[in-house]
Each structure stands twice: as structure tokens, then as C-alpha cells.
Amino acid sequence: MSEATYADTWRRPPQIVKRRAWRWALAIGTVIYLALALSTIEVDWQRVVVGLERGQRFAAGFLQPDFLSRWDDIARGLVESLTMTLTSTVVGILISVPIGIGAARNLTPAPVYLVCRAVIAVSRSLQEIIIAIFLVAMFGFGPFAGFLTLSFATIGFLAKLLADDIEEIDERQAEAIRATGASWWQLIDYAIQPQVMPRLIGLSLYRLDINFRESSVIGIVGAGGIGATLNTAIDRYEYDSAGAILLLIIVIVMLSEYASGYVRKFLQ
Amino acid sequence: MLQIDALSKTYRAGDRALSDISLSVPQGQIVGLVGPSGAGKSTLIRCINRLVEPSTGRILLGDIDLAGLGKSDLRRQRRRIGMIFQEYALVERLTVMENVLSGRLGYVPFWRSCLRRFEPHDVRRAYALLDRVGLLAHADKRADALSGGQRQRVGIARALAQEPELLLVDEPTASLDPKTSRQIMRLLTEICAERALPAIVNIHDVPLACQFVHRVVGLSGGKMVFDGDPATLDEAALSTIYGADDWQAMRQESQDDEVIESDARPMRVGA
Amino acid sequence: MSEITHYREVWAPRPPRTRLLIWFAWLLLVALFVYCWQVMTENTIWAFVSDAPRQAMDIGSRMVPPRWSYLPELLEPLWDTLNIATLGTLGGIVMAVPVAFLAARNTTPSTRFLRPVALFVIVASRSINSLIWALLLVAIIGPGLLAGIVAIALRSIGFVGKLLYEAIEEIDTRQVEAVSATGASAMQVLNYAIVPQVVPTFIAIGVFRWDINIRESTILGLVGAGGIGLKLQASINVLAWPQVTMILLLILGTVVVSEWVSAKLRRAVI
Numbered sequence: 001m002s003e004a005t006y007a008d009t010w011r012r013p014p015q016i017v018k019r020r021a022w023r024w025a026l027a028i029g030t031v032i033y034l035a036l037a038l039s040t041i042e043v044d045w046q047r048v049v050v051g052l053e054r055g056q057r058f059a060a061g062f063l064q065p066d067f068l069s070r071w072d073d074i075a076r077g078l079v080e081s082l083t084m085t086l087t088s089t090v091v092g093i094l095i096s097v098p099i100g101i102g103a104a105r106n107l108t109p110a111p112v113y114l115v116c117r118a119v120i121a122v123s124r125s126l127q128e129i130i131i132a133i134f135l136v137a138m139f140g141f142g143p144f145a146g147f148l149t150l151s152f153a154t155i156g157f158l159a160k161l162l163a164d165d166i167e168e169i170d171e172r173q174a175e176a177i178r179a180t181g182a183s184w185w186q187l188i189d190y191a192i193q194p195q196v197m198p199r200l201i202g203l204s205l206y207r208l209d210i211n212f213r214e215s216s217v218i219g220i221v222g223a224g225g226i227g228a229t230l231n232t233a234i235d236r237y238e239y240d241s242a243g244a245i246l247l248l249i250i251v252i253v254m255l256s257e258y259a260s261g262y263v264r265k266f267l268q
Numbered sequence: 269m270l271q272i273d274a275l276s277k278t279y280r281a282g283d284r285a286l287s288d289i290s291l292s293v294p295q296g297q298i299v300g301l302v303g304p305s306g307a308g309k310s311t312l313i314r315c316i317n318r319l320v321e322p323s324t325g326r327i328l329l330g331d332i333d334l335a336g337l338g339k340s341d342l343r344r345q346r347r348r349i350g351m352i353f354q355e356y357a358l359v360e361r362l363t364v365m366e367n368v369l370s371g372r373l374g375y376v377p378f379w380r381s382c383l384r385r386f387e388p389h390d391v392r393r394a395y396a397l398l399d400r401v402g403l404l405a406h407a408d409k410r411a412d413a414l415s416g417g418q419r420q421r422v423g424i425a426r427a428l429a430q431e432p433e434l435l436l437v438d439e440p441t442a443s444l445d446p447k448t449s450r451q452i453m454r455l456l457t458e459i460c461a462e463r464a465l466p467a468i469v470n471i472h473d474v475p476l477a478c479q480f481v482h483r484v485v486g487l488s489g490g491k492m493v494f495d496g497d498p499a500t501l502d503e504a505a506l507s508t509i510y511g512a513d514d515w516q517a518m519r520q521e522s523q524d525d526e527v528i529e530s531d532a533r534p535m536r537v538g539a
Numbered sequence: 540m541s542e543i544t545h546y547r548e549v550w551a552p553r554p555p556r557t558r559l560l561i562w563f564a565w566l567l568l569v570a571l572f573v574y575c576w577q578v579m580t581e582n583t584i585w586a587f588v589s590d591a592p593r594q595a596m597d598i599g600s601r602m603v604p605p606r607w608s609y610l611p612e613l614l615e616p617l618w619d620t621l622n623i624a625t626l627g628t629l630g631g632i633v634m635a636v637p638v639a640f641l642a643a644r645n646t647t648p649s650t651r652f653l654r655p656v657a658l659f660v661i662v663a664s665r666s667i668n669s670l671i672w673a674l675l676l677v678a679i680i681g682p683g684l685l686a687g688i689v690a691i692a693l694r695s696i697g698f699v700g701k702l703l704y705e706a707i708e709e710i711d712t713r714q715v716e717a718v719s720a721t722g723a724s725a726m727q728v729l730n731y732a733i734v735p736q737v738v739p740t741f742i743a744i745g746v747f748r749w750d751i752n753i754r755e756s757t758i759l760g761l762v763g764a765g766g767i768g769l770k771l772q773a774s775i776n777v778l779a780w781p782q783v784t785m786i787l788l789l790i791l792g793t794v795v796v797s798e799w800v801s802a803k804l805r806r807a808v809i
Contacts, residue, residue, distance in 0.1 A: 006395035008388035010365055013408045016807070037622040040684060047681035055679040083575035090572050125794040129670065129758045130787065133775065138594040140587035143579050217668040220762065227671075234674055242675075246667060253666035317720055346722035357717035361735040370731050374722025381727050423717075430721055 054237070061239030062246065070233065070241045077229035078248065080143045081215040084225055088147045088215075089208045092154025097200075099155060100162030101188065106174075107166060116159070123156025132218040143224030150211045150218070157210070161203050162196065169195045201267055205260035212256060216249050269294050270316070270434055270466060275325030275335075277311055277490075285311040286490045289325070293434075296464040298457060300471050300481035300498070304510050307487040309470040313436045316468070317349045318342060329434060347374035350427030352456075354439035356419040358426075360412040364403065367411050367422050368394040371429025390429075397425040401455065417448035424455065435460065435467035441476065449473070453480045474506065474518070598780060605788055606781035613770060613789055620766035620793075623687040623759065624752040630688065631695025632745050638700045643707035645715075646733065661704070664697030669755045673764040687764035691752050698748050706740040707733065742808045750801035757790045 017023045067074065102108050102116035128149055135145040169192060177191040219227025226245060233242040270293040277286040286308045293299055301309045314320035316327055318334060327334040334345055350371070358367050372390045373381055380386060386394075398404045401421040406414060411422060420440060427435060437456065441449035457480050460467050471477045477484060478498040486494030486501075486509035494505050506515045551558065640646045642657035672690035680686055710733060718732035760768020767786060774782040 006392045006399070008392040010369075010384075010386070010391045010394070010407070012363060012366065012384045015410075033625075037626055040619060040622055041626075041688070042683060043685050044681055044683070051679045051681055058675065058679060079578060083579035086575045087572060087579055090568070125754070125791050125798075126787070127754055127758045127790075129761065130771075130790075134598070137598060138591040140584055142583055144583045144588065147579060213666060213668060217670045220670060220674070230671065231674065234678055237678075246671075250663050250666040254662050257662070319716055319720060343722045343724060346720060349720070351717065351720040353713060353717050355713065357713040359714050359718065359732055359735050360711075361738070362731070366731070370718055370723070371721050373718065373724075373727045373731065378724065378726050378730075381723075382730055426717075426721070 058239040061243035065244035066240035077226035081225040088150035096158035100159040103163035104166035132223040146223035271328040273326040300477035303487035308490040350432030358411040371426040437469040601780040605784035616767040623756040627691025630692030635699035639703035642704040669694035682763035684765040710736040753797040
């Protein structure tokens, strides 16, 4: 077999952007953007040097957390966060199920669909913090505003994923149930619910987890929870208490992730 | 030349997958490895290049015992053994050429493989191999754009790019239709004959095996129960390999296949 | 037609014990909910709550019309916000990739030591919201864009790392086997068999996180970490509600555009 007739170089053909000119334009554009973006960062190095010492103190606080001296505040914050998390998740699920069904194109008439999708869009595009600012202004400081914030955010998250799920169901199963002469409610019960229920439970558990994590920030704007305690600790430069709070948050998130994995396995 | 001495494999759970296998494959011989699923065919093949660690025994390729090698020595020896896989095992998202060139990975330093700058003679060889398996025009396509038979040809080219001294072939036709299966087997036997390559072909389709291999080894429950010329593989031998009932059922199935094929309609038959 | 009498007439989808258990679980959940509700609302001043609709009307009426003339002033903070999100995402990805490879069971060099460390980094980064990271970083390196970028990057490590390491653990092992059978080194196996399989997922994750980061970076200014949130904070402090409306509209527009871009990009990759 003579191999002399074959080419002896090979270059990998470009996979995504096939035109040479476009590749160059993309590369140059990226470089220009990075240069422009990086140039907007102004760093006050003296401030950073001062800050590094604080950073060390924070790291030390994280390694040697102080749970005790602010324990009362921490405990109250945690209780607020946890109760807020649970109530808002439950209420959020209860509201997002009808909205989710309403936002599924294959089940509902156009006007209902548009209204439900609009609710979802508003809930999703506004940050929890921004919603919290408004709700605190309306309902006063404290966990009730936080509860409302998280419920509202849950709706955007769950209803959207639920609606997308319903839109992607196996149409043949729905058709088979329709063919039996079932009503709309029976259709939901027999064709839709069995297909989306496992994922709905999974998503709800996931949202419980997210709500807890969010409950630790909305306190910064006055909506109750552990975030308020954390904010105070950082403001007072009590990094060892702050470290303790962060560790508690991490541990609770780990536990809830472990637990939800277990629950999901149990349900399957 | 490959020589296997008293090879055994016990999995951690205590399942004995292979017990006391001894086998010697001379230059240019194609051995068909048959047996029911779970008989240890795949384990035996994978023990040879140590994708599965053998428990005891020796595997001599030339005069090097593969069973006792350390990590980097094993890497060097693996270059001498080309392997062709069930369901192709190509890297789907790489181009055909990269898949073939990946057969050279054991020979080139990391930077060359990372930049895809293989040495000129490697590239030339890869093109020649692609031409040999009839895919020269597809070199720049992505592997997942090819049909099943074409992908298995790329798999063959990849194994040959290693310039191996032995081919291990694991169910090469498992997901191919009967016609393509025969084409692939024919290509394999031709290539082995061209290079005097010994090969061990693990195959579940007994009639197909008998048509192409020089020697049949039957495994059952991790033990060698048959070793001989395909012509001597009679009903009695097959009943010991597969168990009497299963063999009857299998024969019936393959007859059905032949009937369907003789209808001369292009039709896929599930394996 | 003769009556069938020898079959049971009651049918239930689950055996009684399971049904009892499920019923009990629901009861427990309701009880827990009621209890949590009571604890949570213990200190709630219901007068404020009943007053809320009036407050809402009040704020609502002050918020319209938005102050359109404020828009030019917002463009530079918006540019900063986009930069925080983009540079933060890039930084997060750069740090997340090695962490993901250390955390994936099939690529980690040591399951005993490095894998738990990598998993802890991921869970720590995920548990702490970017606003908290920003709060800490503003205290440490001072207010400004850098704090925002680093905060976004630190939060992104966990997100990208987790999804990426799960993708790495789910790759097709036969392709890995095939490449190692050629005598390739560990790095070559990574390069030829593992990376090609995870690249599309990886890009999709990165783009997805960028989209999330755009939203997150709009509020980092509340704690002084730069961007449009600074303007929001300033407007709220002086109760300039028409300006707040303007800012919110701009944020909404940006989020919609970024979502559209990321959806397009993800579709192009997959």
C-alpha cells in the first residue's frame, strides 16, 4: 500500500462559525469588549490594602466562628427564615399550580394563557430584592413581607416550569383520555397530572431550597429572616458572628439538599 | 502472537466471571469467541488490554506479560493492541479524522494531540486508512453524522492507526443490520489477512462467526467449553455452549432472519 | 345481562397502608404549615397589613408616569451592570472548571481528599447569595465594580461547578474506554473523550448563568457594589418614585433582552 499520495497535514474544520471573516470579527469584537469592560473597573489599591486586613479577619472568623455571643439574634433570624421558607413555598405551590395550568398553551384558551404568562413574566424578571423593597414599604418590616416576596417569586419559578412541562407532555396520552369522552377536569386528573406530578414534586423541593437561600438575603432590605442578622453582623464588623451565620446557612442548605434527594428517591 | 495462561477474573462482589482460561492465538488467526450473554466474552477481551483488571493468570503478547504492568508500561503496551467496540464507541462530537488520529494518541506527546498537530506520517497514514475502509470523503464530517456501518469502519480505522499487533473486537455487528454486518466482518477478515494480524472477535451471531473466523472458542459460565475449527462446531457442541433449549430457540431465530433477508427487501432486522 | 357479583366493587389505586402513610404525611405538612404560620406572624402588626392596599395605591400613584428624562443618566450604570455580569460570569467559569473536574467522581484525582473539598466549595458558593458575597466584598475591598464582579464570580462557581460536574459524571463511558484502549494518557483521555462530550453542556450552562447574573447584578448596587442598583438605592432613599419606575422599566427591558439572547445562543450550541 503506497501512502505517498495522501496529504500529510490535516486541520480541524471550524465547527460553529464556519466563515473565516466572521471568526475574525468575533475574536476582535471579544478583545475590544474585554478591553473596554476591564477599563471601567476602577480599583482603589490603598483601600484594597486596608481591606485585605479585614479579609483576613473575615477568613479567621469563618474558621473560628462565634455562635454564642449573638446567639439570640441568630436563633430568631433562623426561625424567621425557616418559617418564612416553608409557608411561602406551600402558598407559592398552591398558587402556581392553577397559574401553571393556565399558562400551558395546549390546555387553555388564548386570553387565559396570555394573562398567566404575563404574571409569570413579571414575577420572573423582577429580582426578589426589588419585590421585597416594595412589599416592605407596603406591609411594614418583618417576615410577613418576606413571606409575600418569596411566595410571589415561587409562582414565577414553579408556574413557568410546570407550564413548560405540561406543554411538553406526551400528547398521545392526553388524546387517549380525550377519546374516552372525559371532561377538562378529568383530562387534567388522568392525562396531565400523572405525567407532571413527579417533576412538580422535585421542583417544589428544589424551590424550598432556593427559598431558604433567598430568605437569607431579603432581610438586608428589612423583610425579616437571617439576612437581617447577617447584615447587622457585617455592619458591626463582627466577622466571627457573620462567619457563624454563613456556616449555618451552608449547613442547612446541605442538609436540605440531602433530604430532598432522599425524598425524591423515596417517591420514585 | 498472544498467549493467555490460566486467566481468572473474580469481581469484587464475588462473581466469578472467568475461570482458568488458557488460549494461544498465532499470527494471522481470527478467533471467534461465542457464548451466551454473561458467559464472560466481554470480560475476557477486556482483560487482555486490561480495561478490566484480571485477578490471576498471565497474558503474554510477544514476550511481555501484560497482567503485571504498571500504569505507564501498560499505556505503552496498549498501543500494540487495537480494539474495536460494540456500538462503535467513537467520540461522537469529534470529526472522523480526529477519531482515526486518536489511535495515535499513545505515540504522540500531549501538546501535539491537544493542538491537533499530528506528525505528517501519522496524518498520511490516517488518510490511507480512511481510504482503505472507504470513507476518505467523510474525513471532515462529525462522527455522529455517519451511519452505523460507516461508524464501525471509522472504529476499524482507529484501531488500525495504532499499527497494532493484535485486534480485539467486541461485538462488531451488535447494532448493524445483517447485510452491513457481513460487510463489516468481511472488511475485518480482509484487513487481518493483509497484515497477518491475529484477532479475537467476540460475537453472538454463531452463523456469521462460522462464515468468517478460522477458529471458534466457546465460553459458558466463564469456562472454555469448546475450542476448534468452525466446521466441527456441531449441534452437540452448541448445546454445551448455550444449553440445549436456548440453542434451539436461537437457531429458530436465525432461520427466521434468513427467510426475511431472502425476501430481498431492504429491511432492518433487530438483533 | 347477568350481574357480575364475584368481583369487588371498591377499587383504590394504592394499598391501604400506603394510603394511610400518604394521608398522614399530608396531615403533618398541614400541621407544620399552620405552626410555621403562627410563629412567623407572631410579631406582625396586622394594622400595617390591612393598610397595605392603601399604601400600594399611594406608591403606585406616585410611580407613574416614569421620569423618562432620567434615562440618559442610567446608561452608564447599565453598562457597568452588564460588565459586572459578563466579567463575573467569565471569572466564575474559569474557577468552576477545575473545581468541577475535581468534584466529578470519574475525573477526580482523589476521592478521599480533593473531591469532598471541591464539593464543599461548590455547596458553599451556592448557598451564599451573590448579594451576601457583595456585602462581604464591599466591606473587604471597598465599594465599586470590582466587588460586584468578584461577588458574581464567587456565586457562579457553585452553580456552574455543580451542573458541570454532574454532566461530567453522566458522560458515555464507552467513548472513554475506547480512547484509553489506544494507550492514551490521562490528559489525552480528558482531551479526546471527556471534553468533547461536555463542551455543549458547558457552553449552555455558562450562557444560562450569564442570563441569571444579569438579573443578579442589577441589585448589587444596593450594597454598594456598582451598577444600576446604586441608582435604584439613591432614588429609593430620596423617595423619587418616578425615577424608580424608570429604573425598573430599564431592568425589565434588559432582562428580557438578555433572556432572548441566551435562548438564541443556547439553541445555536445544541
